[in-house]
Amino acid sequence: MIIRSLITALLIAAPAAATDLTVNFTVTDVPTGQIMMNLFDSEAAHDSNTGPVRQAAVPVKDGKAVATFAGLAPGRYAIKAFHDIDGDGQMGMTPFGMPSEPFAFSNNAQPQGGPAPWSASNFTVDGTTTTAITIK
Amino acid sequence: MFDRRELFSRALLAGLGACLPAEALAAGLAAAAQPQWALALGDVEDDISPRPLTRLHGRLPPDLAGTLYRNGPALFRRGGTAVNHWFDGDGLVRAFALRDGRATLQARFVDTAKRRVEAKAGRIVQPGFGTAMRDGAVLGSADDTNAANTHVIAAGGRLLALWEAGSAHAMDPATLATQGPVTFRPDLKGMPFLAHPKVEASGRIWNIGLSGANAFVWRLSADGALEASKLIKLPAASYCHDFTMTQRHLIIVLQPWLHERASMPFASGMVWRPERGTRVLVIDKDDLTRQRLFELPALFFFHLGDGWEDRDGTLHFDGAFDDSPLFATETASALVQGRYPRTERPMLRLISLHANGRAQVRDAGITAEFPRNPAGNVGPRPTFHVGGYRPERPFARSIGRWDWEAGRGAAHDFGAHQIVEEFVPAGPWLIGTSINLAARATELHVLRADRLNDGPLASWRADVALPHSFHGSWVAA
Numbered sequence: 001m002i003i004r005s006l007i008t009a010l011l012i013a014a015p016a017a018a019t020d021l022t023v024n025f026t027v028t029d030v031p032t033g034q035i036m037m038n039l040f041d042s043e044a045a046h047d048s049n050t051g052p053v054r055q056a057a058v059p060v061k062d063g064k065a066v067a068t069f070a071g072l073a074p075g076r077y078a079i080k081a082f083h084d085i086d087g088d089g090q091m092g093m094t095p096f097g098m099p100s101e102p103f104a105f106s107n108n109a110q111p112q113g114g115p116a117p118w119s120a121s122n123f124t125v126d127g128t129t130t131t132a133i134t135i136k
Numbered sequence: 137m138f139d140r141r142e143l144f145s146r147a148l149l150a151g152l153g154a155c156l157p158a159e160a161l162a163a164g165l166a167a168a169a170q171p172q173w174a175l176a177l178g179d180v181e182d183d184i185s186p187r188p189l190t191r192l193h194g195r196l197p198p199d200l201a202g203t204l205y206r207n208g209p210a211l212f213r214r215g216g217t218a219v220n221h222w223f224d225g226d227g228l229v230r231a232f233a234l235r236d237g238r239a240t241l242q243a244r245f246v247d248t249a250k251r252r253v254e255a256k257a258g259r260i261v262q263p264g265f266g267t268a269m270r271d272g273a274v275l276g277s278a279d280d281t282n283a284a285n286t287h288v289i290a291a292g293g294r295l296l297a298l299w300e301a302g303s304a305h306a307m308d309p310a311t312l313a314t315q316g317p318v319t320f321r322p323d324l325k326g327m328p329f330l331a332h333p334k335v336e337a338s339g340r341i342w343n344i345g346l347s348g349a350n351a352f353v354w355r356l357s358a359d360g361a362l363e364a365s366k367l368i369k370l371p372a373a374s375y376c377h378d379f380t381m382t383q384r385h386l387i388i389v390l391q392p393w394l395h396e397r398a399s400m401p402f403a404s405g406m407v408w409r410p411e412r413g414t415r416v417l418v419i420d421k422d423d424l425t426r427q428r429l430f431e432l433p434a435l436f437f438f439h440l441g442d443g444w445e446d447r448d449g450t451l452h453f454d455g456a457f458d459d460s461p462l463f464a465t466e467t468a469s470a471l472v473q474g475r476y477p478r479t480e481r482p483m484l485r486l487i488s489l490h491a492n493g494r495a496q497v498r499d500a501g502i503t504a505e506f507p508r509n510p511a512g513n514v515g516p517r518p519t520f521h522v523g524g525y526r527p528e529r530p531f532a533r534s535i536g537r538w539d540w541e542a543g544r545g546a547a548h549d550f551g552a553h554q555i556v557e558e559f560v561p562a563g564p565w566l567i568g569t570s571i572n573l574a575a576r577a578t579e580l581h582v583l584r585a586d587r588l589n590d591g592p593l594a595s596w597r598a599d600v601a602l603p604h605s606f607h608g609s610w611v612a613a
Binding site: 085086092093094095096098099100103110111112113 | 269277326327350400
């Protein structure tokens with residue numbers, strides 16, 4: 001009886017299962033370089049482009065790249081990513097200050113004169129989650 | 137022109153108020169009351185497969201063989217929606233091939249991101265020169281709105297379909313298949329490339345691309361490969377559709393239609409400030425930092441002719457000039473709806489820039505647009521142009537030749553039933569197209585450049601009516 005109560009108490013007190021996110025990138029333009037991405041856990045952070053909860057730089061191989069994040073809290077997230085073709089760790093810019101390397105957002109949400117809005121790109125992460133982004 | 141149709145449609149609009157979406161209402165009314173010239177802004181629903189043209193009269197000169205390529209907007213409407221400006225239709229590249237006495241026509245739309253987004257949506261959504269952004273638009277870069285519809289030139293074994301606010305699109309000259317936007321160097325992806333590059337006698341290509349008061353100068357080899365480039369600051373954020381040059385200088389005309397706000401549509405961020413006059417920036421090709429600035433009264437232009445330099449250092453160039461940007465801001469929008477609210481009167485003028493800093497304007501006294509000059513000249517040369525503008529309808533009806541040294545010209549009037557498009561010099565000939573409003577078909581004409589008064593020496597007619605094209609190139613076989 002005491003053991004059952006103890007076990008019950010332990011079960012109730014146990015934290016939720018750790019949440020993992022795998023992001024599968026399909027890269028269609030150039031087979032080299034790396035994908036650099038920011039993972040945001042709030043609309044405010046996403047819109048102000050500050051405080052990404054995680055970041056990753058993953059190599060592109062055979063038109064694919066994979067980023068994995070372990071131990072995330074369940075909730076809504078959004079990704080801003082770009083293809084660092086020249087591998088210099090930065091988004092390339094033209095002489096007129098426009099991006100010269102391709103970029104994409106979670107849910108393959110479309111840019112509309114600026115980054116895709118949180119409302120279009122946010123997705124739920126809970127348990128083992130996989131999401132796909134195409135960069136072209 | 138305020139006729140009964142206009143009165144009826146105004147009353148109808150007032151009565152219906154907000155009952156119908158404005159676009160659908162406008163489209164319905166437009167369909168009911170289209171003037172004959174609206175054929176010039178009709179929609180081509182699909183690529184035009186290769187087909188022979190019917191010879192109307194005359195004979196193709198035996199040593200005239202090659203292809204006239206032309207580009208122009210050819211789709212303005214999708215599913216009850218429409219672009220709001222002539223300049224925003226999808227580019228259709230046409231190939232008129234002439235050989236062994238026969239003429240054939242083929243045409244294909246440039247495969248652009250804009251066209252793919254709107255075909256998928258079944259609606260016009262992308263912003264443009266005069267078209268607002270709508271729900272469903274995709275806007276990640278300027279090339280997402282690239283209509284690729286203004287000019288087509290040949291370089292390095294391929295065609296380049298040109299726009300002005302984004303990349304050139306490469307196409308196969310035989311099949312007209314699109315190869316994709318051209319990136320001359322990775323950090324220059326999507327940089328603006330005007331629709332009017334200028335070609336030296338050697339074949340070297342100069343161009344500029346603009347963003348506010350910044351100009352990016354492009355220098356390409358005759359094969360279309362990047363040789364050099366430089367960012368320069370302009371004294372004013374003028375709208376430049378075209379620029380010109382002499383053997384030794386680049387000439388950038390800075391009209392007082394100024395980019396004051398980044399805005400969509402593009403034209404809504406522009407302001408006309410005539411009190412500032414039009415200035416001309418002359419840049420030494422060998423050292424782009426060596427610049428001179430000339431002042432002129434306020435003039436608005438789209439198109440300039442090739443420049444030349446006198447022995448005494450005076451620079452000359454001509455162009456088609458107007459007194460205000462109203463064609464760009466009002467008329468070219470109205471044309472899509474079949475309306476012609478004011479008469480267009482572009483005038484042929486010569487600008488002379490003297491070594492002492494003084495600038496002069498000389499008026500030919502004739503209406504003119506789409507000026508073209510024979511290639512390879514370094515001195516004074518004839519200007520070929522369309523003309524004969526009359527109040528009753530838009531667009532030209534004649535082809536003309538003007539000689540500034542002689543102070544006179546020649547012309548051939550095709551008649552009130554013809555809309556005459558740009559003619560391109562091809563050796564001793566001029567080749568161009570017209571839209572025959574009576575036959576409801578596109579026609580191809582060849583004239584002798586030194587005998588315009590004789591009219592076409594040969595003409596052909598297509599089995600389709602293509603909308604009004606802008607610019608093109610003759611590629612000899």
